[in-house]
Amino acid sequence: MSQTALIVGAGDNLGSAIARRFAREGLHVVASRRSGDLSKLVAQIHADGGAATGLHSDARDEDAVQQLVETAERIGPIAACVFNVGGNVRFPISETTTRVYRKVWEMCALAGFLVGREVAGRMQARGRGTIMFTGASASLRGNSGFSAFAGGKHALRALAQSMARELGPQGVHVAHVIIDGLIDNPDTKTLFPDLFEARGPDGILNPDDIAEAYWQLHAQPRNAWSFEMDLRPFKEPW
Structure with a gap:
């Protein structure tokens, strides 16, 4: 039986890039999102020689998360x-x-708790596994207009840190990835055309390059685990 990589929030950009990266390593990817088309991602992974299953699920719903993980x-x-x-x-x-x-x-914090809890129980029993949470600049600092997003992302980081301290000694690697900068996708190009033009391709985060960092976290030997990794373009002010 092949191992699986569960990607919750497998959107068209970063989530799909993460799914493709893990599929290339021979894991059967279970890609999940609340709505939207998953068939293109599944077909692409199959065309590249990988295995994937697409499942629609609402990560805010406890019953739905339990069914997804099962x-x-x-x-x-x-x-x-x-x-x-x-x-x-x-x-x-x-x-x-x-x-x-x-x-x-609910999207940032409650859903992260539900997914983390359900997956953690399985991994604890086996004494191995990796759980990774996607954070943002708002995970570390609030900003004008971002009270809701920063509140949710702060809570998610606290969850990840608590889980890492609890589960690490049991062989389960929990990590939090801070994405600090614009990710290259059609939405951000539309919203921030001036920044895209000014910074150029190396000044915007590439989803495939971000996905590589997730794989490297999963591949870390247990004698040298990272809890937190931050990723930003070289031109990003911080």
């Missing part, structure tokens, strides 16, 4: 899990509704 485990034991759900919104605090704040918290 399905992935039936395909093969989960060796790596990447929680890559976004939730980036920007509103002035006076315009941040309760609905928006709750939804962003």
